[in-house]
Amino acid sequence: MRLNPKFQIIWSVVKSIPKGCIATYGDVARLAGFPRNARFVGTALKAAPSELNIPWHRVINSQGKISFPSGSDKFQLQKRLLQEEGVSFVSAVVNLNDYRWKTSLDEDLWRM
């Protein structure tokens, strides 16, 4: 299947998330240039080939939570991977203020 070029953009954005930081689906969508495609980010990550080493676990939803049913194997895997990078959870929730990836785009927003 010919991959949608949007996938590549999203993957590259996700790959640029620094270790120990997290970003939300909405953030990734916005940085990739698709402001209203948060859902599409999830689709892209699901479709991402594992050999690309996409740090998909650094992407969580806007509530600071993992977007898998709590207790599912995917949920536990993502949580564990994040904890190994130093991201701490408080009752299954990440403190976005501490770990959210600050981007140059965001800085423009802060400035105003």
Add this chain to the structure above:
DNA sequence: GCACTGACTCCCA
């Protein structure tokens, strides 16, 4: 080609 689904978010009651 149509209808449904989804690793989301925003907005309003």
Add this chain to the structure above:
DNA sequence: ATGGGAGCCAGTG
């Protein structure tokens, strides 16, 4: 604070 509904748009059957 919380829950429900609409918007989004590509993938999947």
